[in-house]
Amino acid sequence: MKLGVVTWVEGTTVRFRIAEGARVERGMLVKVEDAGRRFVVKVVDFKPESLLSAAEVAVITSRADKGERVQLRDKDLRLYDTAIGVIVAQIDPDGEAHGPTSVPSIFSRVESLDRDDLEKLNLHTGDIPIGYVRFGHEAVDVIVALDGSRVIPHHVLVVGGTGAGKSNFGRVFAASVLHNRGKYGLVVFDCESEYLLGSKPGEMGLAHLPFSEEYLFLVTGRVSRPGRLRIELPELGEARSIPAYPLKMDVSRLKPFDFIMTGEFSGPQEELLWLAYKQFGEDWVYSLLMADSRSIYARLGRLSGVNTINVTKRKVKYLVGDGDIFCRECGYDLASAVLSMVAKGRVVLIETPFATEGEEKLLATIVAERVFRSYEEMRKKLPEKWSQLPPVLIMVEEAHRYLSAQALGGRGEVRENIFSAIAKRGRKYKVGGLYITQMPSELIDAVVRQSLTKVILSLPTRPDYSTVINHSPYLDEAESEIKTLDRGEAVVVSQPSGFRFAVSVKIFSYEEYCMRLIEQERAEQVLQQQEAGGVD
Numbered sequence: 001m002k003l004g005v006v007t008w009v010e011g012t013t014v015r016f017r018i019a020e021g022a023r024v025e026r027g028m029l030v031k032v033e034d035a036g037r038r039f040v041v042k043v044v045d046f047k048p049e050s051l052l053s054a055a056e057v058a059v060i061t062s063r064a065d066k067g068e069r070v071q072l073r074d075k076d077l078r079l080y081d082t083a084i085g086v087i088v089a090q091i092d093p094d095g096e097a098h099g100p101t102s103v104p105s106i107f108s109r110v111e112s113l114d115r116d117d118l119e120k121l122n123l124h125t126g127d128i129p130i131g132y133v134r135f136g137h138e139a140v141d142v143i144v145a146l147d148g149s150r151v152i153p154h155h156v157l158v159v160g161g162t163g164a165g166k167s168n169f170g171r172v173f174a175a176s177v178l179h180n181r182g183k184y185g186l187v188v189f190d191c192e193s194e195y196l197l198g199s200k201p202g203e204m205g206l207a208h209l210p211f212s213e214e215y216l217f218l219v220t221g222r223v224s225r226p227g228r229l230r231i232e233l234p235e236l237g238e239a240r241s242i243p244a245y246p247l248k249m250d251v252s253r254l255k256p257f258d259f260i261m262t263g264e265f266s267g268p269q270e271e272l273l274w275l276a277y278k279q280f281g282e283d284w285v286y287s288l289l290m291a292d293s294r295s296i297y298a299r300l301g302r303l304s305g306v307n308t309i310n311v312t313k314r315k316v317k318y319l320v321g322d323g324d325i326f327c328r329e330c331g332y333d334l335a336s337a338v339l340s341m342v343a344k345g346r347v348v349l350i351e352t353p354f355a356t357e358g359e360e361k362l363l364a365t366i367v368a369e370r371v372f373r374s375y376e377e378m379r380k381k382l383p384e385k386w387s388q389l390p391p392v393l394i395m396v397e398e399a400h401r402y403l404s405a406q407a408l409g410g411r412g413e414v415r416e417n418i419f420s421a422i423a424k425r426g427r428k429y430k431v432g433g434l435y436i437t438q439m440p441s442e443l444i445d446a447v448v449r450q451s452l453t454k455v456i457l458s459l460p461t462r463p464d465y466s467t468v469i470n471h472s473p474y475l476d477e478a479e480s481e482i483k484t485l486d487r488g489e490a491v492v493v494s495q496p497s498g499f500r501f502a503v504s505v506k507i508f509s510y511e512e513y514c515m516r517l518i519e520q521e522r523a524e525q526v527l528q529q530q531e532a533g534g535v536d
């Protein structure tokens, strides 16, 4: 379908006159054919072209204001709409798509892009589907999928304001990882309990997916010992039995670096943690909490000041809470359980609805620390075995709580925590972070820059979207589109997935995606039964 005619080309920017009656949307992909070459152009903005004089505009607007009919002589010659676009790809006559190496001539025809052309852009070839290609506010029937093995170690940043669809995206992403059945490990910290069954009636969660029985591992207060948790799903007329582990961690299994990697402790406080560990052995956390500061001071040979001991005791208490999760002599070690599961390519869902902020922080740190350290050690000591491990992604909601300059020491001092360590060094070891935040402007630059895949949902504040735009390729022209995104709509950049431009995406609604995967699974089962029974 004809959409217009090119009126100007400069660099990779194309301007075209929109044909009478044609509908062109921001974010839409269109094509321009010229001398056997096909250019794919992404529409980024609009600009009316007017050859009317100021006096004519004054007369016409005044008449229109009074409700009079306005007739404009030679209207189509003197007033028309143009669209501004960026050339994102060039398709050679043999069908190969690559970055643009030339430009179309002025006055070439602009046409709508058909499904065949869209598929040549290879947006659908990854193994982690997240949504559909979107033209304006409309989804097109071509899937956008990320390439897991490349995306995971290079980190993913998901940004969006309140209600923009961050959790929906998180569930879609986790479902796609689950559907890969063991190819990737994923750890999800769920402080709102919204991933297992959804957050309100009518929503669905990871438990609804049939393959959750094999590939989901739940760490939860819903069970008191390791085993399987039976979950009834009346809306499907089915039940699932999901492997589960109690939300318990014996404090005697904690080491000083588990605390240090929260980034909460100063140099002298870190030294105190090591001294206490050496002095009290496995019981060091409990001793630090229970003994009074003066006696600790004496038992540590006065190597640490009483003030330091007081502050450190307070911080340790804040992190371990009142013993609900970090228990004494309970024997559980959820961090080791999680590690063994991600190494088998499981999606691990850690539910912490009643945890305090401190408990959540320590828990996230311990789990991420165990996974990172063990992948790092494995690569250094047993590279063969390491190469068999699945890439693993650690999903952190409210990422600004861990990765802001403030969280990493505030003014002047720069401390490391486990998430900044993963952001900087995880790539080498196949450990990535999936950082979700409403406030990307708070994140340290390195995290925004090093997250090579970015999912930008509706984000109302300028400092936030400017931060993301400033640290990413292909986003320079996307500002207008980002400002007009609705709930569930995103602009996605992902060089690791081979995307050469900012792709406009309608993220799947989790419930629809989940039902599709369930129906797909049911159809496969019927087919298998038919094959087993020899039915044609």
Ligand SMILES: Nc1ncnc2c1ncn2[C@@H]1O[C@H](COP(=O)(O)OP(=O)(O)OP(=O)(O)O)[C@@H](O)[C@H]1O
Pocket: 160, 161, 162, 163, 164, 165, 166, 167, 168, 169, 487, 488, 489, 506, 507, 508, 509, 510
């Ligand atoms: N891609 C989508 N398609 C359809 N509905 C969606 C989509 N994304 C989100 N929604 C709906 O929008 C609402 C808000 O979504 P969600 O809870 O994921 O937003 P959020 O960004 O996590 O919000 P908050 O900041 O409050 O945590 C939900 O009811 C959800 O079902």
